[in-house]
Amino acid sequence: MEQRKFPYLSAPITIGRTTFRNRMFSAPMGGTDITNDGCIGPKSAAFYELRARGGAAAVTVSELMVHPETDGSHAYHLDESILNSLAAATYAADAIRRHGAIPSLELSHSGQFAGTYMTDKSKQHNLHQWGPCDGVRADGAHVKALSQEMIDDIVAHYAHVAGLAKRAGFEMLMIHGGHGWLINQFLSLLFNHREDEYGGSLENRCRFAVEVLKAVRQAVGPFFPIEFRMSGSEFCEGGYDIDEGVRIAQQIEPYVDIIHVSAGTYQKTFGITHPSMFEPHGRNVYLAAEIKKHVSKPVATIGGLTDPEMMEEIIASGQADIVYMARQLLADPETPRKVIEGRPEEIVHCLRCFTCMAERAATSTRRCTVNPLIGREMDGVEVTPAPVKRKVMIAGAGPGGLYAAYTAARRGHDVTVYEKESEVGGILKSEQALPFKHEMYELSGTYKLLAEKAGAKIVTNTTVTPELVSQVKPYALIIATGSTPVIPAIPGLRGEDGANVVIVNDYYKQKDRVTDEVVILGGGLAGCECGIHLGMEGKKVKIVEMGGALAPDANVRHRPLMLEEVDKYCEVYTSHRGIEVRSDGVLAENEKGEQVLISGSTVICALGQKSTTDQVEKLMDTAPYVRVIGDASRVSTITNAVYLGHHAALDI
Template sequence: MNYPRLFEEGRIGKLTLKNRLVMPGMGTNLVGPDGEVTDHQIAYYEERAKGGTGLIIVEFTTIDNELGKGLLNQLRIDEDRFIPGIQRLANAVKKYGAKIFVQIHHAGRQSNSGLIGGKQIVAPSPVTCKAVGEEPRELTTVEVKELVNKFIMGAVRCKTAGVDGVEVHGAHGYLINQFLSPNSNRRNDEYGGSFENRMRFLKEIVLGIKEKCGQDFPVTVRLSVDEFEDGGIDIEQSKEMSRYLEEIGVDAIHASAGTYHSMDKIIESPMFEQGWRVYLAEEMKTVVDIPVITVGVIRDPAFAEKILADGRADFIAMGRSHIADPEWAKKAIEGREQEIRKCINCLHCIKTVMNLSHLQCSVNVRAGRELEFTEFRQTEEKRHVTIVGGGPGGMETARVLSLKGYDVTIFEKDSKLGGQLNLVTAPVSKEKMNWMIDYHSNEMKRLNVDVRLNTVATIDEVKALNPYAVFLATGAKPIVPDLAGNDLANVWDYEDVYLKRKEFVGQKVIVVGSGMVCYSVTSQLAKAGNDVTLIDVPTETGSKVTAPTKAMLYKRMKNAGVEIVTDKNVAEVRPNSVVVEDELGISSELAVDHVVFAMGTESYNPLEASYREHFDNVFVIGDAINPGSITNAIRDGFEKAYVIEDLVVKKVAASIGV
């Protein structure tokens, strides 16, 4: 068997799991408007169960909809009427041999008044979470005891619905975490002060669930082993908590990290290395005998197997990995590792949920849309499709068309596939982009796509293939703003740096722009020994960088000696200087040897007009029509390839006036 530790049976309490793979709870916004289970949600979880995962932990589910919501569309288990929906979800998951837990939750001070009908949020103490910015009301002792009962009754309803166990959400700065942490618990009653008192709320919940649901009903606790906050919970305190939880009957510890004050430690950007959080689980394993679940940027089967083989954890939780590829487990156990579509930590899934959309994924268009894309309709006759451009959008188009039975040829003028993904140079981020390039490149080989590198797609060459349709995925080019001096010999763009068209060593360089590519270019130039100033100006790509990630990048750049300017715009480039203006229009001059613009991209679509003169069905996709993100390129390619027959019929109908 491939990966013997990963795919051996495991136990949580007296419950046997078929393997050591766990899908942890993650909000999806697939919930109905009243917090009920929906068909879309069932299809989403069912596909992950079908893919071979041993345990699925359903997303955080509120036990108190009145004051405890953490998301506008959040699953509920606070009333009996929600039992049938949870039961349908449990049945869908369990028929594939997977087990299912529900994560029971209360947001506490990490809710907000907008989520709970304008009421004041509640917490153990009136200590404001700076990330929320609302002062909470301190819960009375009576209210605390009522909440204990609400957690217990939530678990009882889960058991009634046929759920195999519950995970008590004691992490990420939510209510239980607030009781545990000395930073947020300043109470003077039996639920605050000493270690035992701060543990009392969680203890009463666990003991109550065990009493009502039976000692054999599994209860796990998710902990932020390190809050990454001054004065907050750290590893040593978590060791004491884990020992205590084992003594009172908790069946497993799920070792996570962070609060809303340290959000980048909960949901990591591309800059975090694979498995960086495993050490937290490893530390807990030194003090408890119950299983410990680890989590955090685990993407590769061999990496996961080694964690278990080295005794660093007992179970592997992979959240976004299951969003990106619901068949992760099936592919790993069958030795099809190259076919695994790995999560690249782009945070798109998180942004969509936080922006009140349903969950979406940059690399897996079907995530959250399983009922929309149920099968790949096969072409009725053998047809050929030509794709110009071998970036992520072009390759995704080729993948879907091949699955539908089309013969596909890709023309790529460069010597390798991947397009703009090849320009990422920061080692940790580059690893993730390489995962994506490797996945799609392997799919091109597996699906027998005719890939022609170093080849320009001339009209004659494409005509020779007699294509049913042509997709133009020619990508984008760097933006150079329209300002005086933008054509001088000392003006460059980020591709010039990445592709080493110009060597920059010991030079005074100003970089203009924002976003991940811009910050990467800036760091690269600084590390090469240049005197670098970043003029950070708003760009579309810059708006996609989260505040915690931007703060981390700023820190790294400053440590590398970069001067960062955030209150000026570039007005003109001169041979030896840059003219900048502040918000009041007051200008000044900065001496410089070279200027590098890294302001994102604009569409590069030079072929459409001529191709439409020679071919009936021409479709422009990805950056060539909507530049700026991997997400758009892959979604556009997937969707147009999925419905290509309908698009062609629509064009024919339009041409004859129907």
């Protein structure tokens, strides 16, 4: 056989007596249908199984709370007294193992942040919160110190649950000691101010973790892989840094088989623990690399890893022995298979948009912007050939149209996509100008490649008209004509008067027209992100928003991180309505009715999008099967366009 394109990522690794087929592991991500009593529901089992099918060497089911008496989080439990608990865990482990992946289970305790995953946050405050010390959380909830008797009971429960997990068929355990959860609360001076044998010195602060690991080892035996997940650094005032992270790893090393190095602490470092689009890919790898210098056990790394070249270099250069992916394996569960088979160009890359995590917070399910299967795996993950092959015409080569073409072509249909512009991508073309959103621009190229490899044809510079439909005579027409910018009749915004105006969608083509002083009219997602980019370039940026808040529709995970960046780079005028665009800026009216000149020599119009309703209406009755998807139906998200495009193609 020829040399693998990524030989280090593709190489097996043996830990204890367990051989993992490659170095790409699927990181813990909470499931989608946790039952009221904490069982792993069938949708969750399917959610984890998809990543096993995709070639990951290990798949970690997350999170199982070991001690419900002191941690009332709505997460998984494993308890013989709960009907179906052991059976549900067994089905989940089996669903992973039958595809050649090693099933792993993350054992955890939230400590003073119990109830985190409840969609009804008011119930979290009704729970008793337990931690290393008495205290009051930042949100006012009271925390009680765990007694020695309670600590002993929690340690015993770790051991008991570990034994049950092994009985259920899990072949590795991850002990969660990072991110501000209970074990980390003992490790860190941020939380631990005890004066007994669990507080003070580093050895004392590591005592609880060591007791847990010893108890788990006793329960599972000598050759069963135990992985310890830790934050290499907490990245906040009062927390520990990488130097202490190294010392913690050394204290833990004798009792574990893998040291899994993550980063950060609860609530304070969300965009670092799960690197946002504003952070470099692999921004936490250096933590694992430093710890690896001081330990001999295998070290795993994680954090915004999506690029096979980067991951190959991490292993090849000895920075880590294993790479973990979470969001990337939602975006493309087949990433490991594509790496091993030398097809990296076919990988659909994670956008780091946080749709997956925001959806879990909103509805306790999962969605992925770029993968319509995620969270809906039981609806079917195989695209089966259609019994009757049809001629399919798709109007518009944005993300929804391209994904519809990909699905329809895999079903064996004769598919042609028509795009009025010279380049595919629709509204995503505008993202090429923003370095932190370049994956979003690249997405359309990946979808185009996948659609063409599946057999779809793509015709550019061609507008779909009723006449063209009549000429082509398709059975199915999928209308994915997208949206156009909203440009209201504000004096100076249009025509010759708008000589200093750039429409945000066209910024990528007109960057040279943008001066060093910019007013962005519209504080939605597009306006804010454009403002951040221009601010990063050193321009003076002012955002004018008619509403009382910026980007209220942005998802709950991305929005706070985006607003932090806006604060760094932009001056913001909310509750200001633009009434005139002038050569020296925007004349706006504030909520008191006063007129204010917001100065700037360039004005960027980012006032939203509207559906291409006229075009849709002309095409609605031109083929036997017609479906309208994405922004053409209702201005929404890429997530919506891709999901509806996939299902429109399945319905043909």
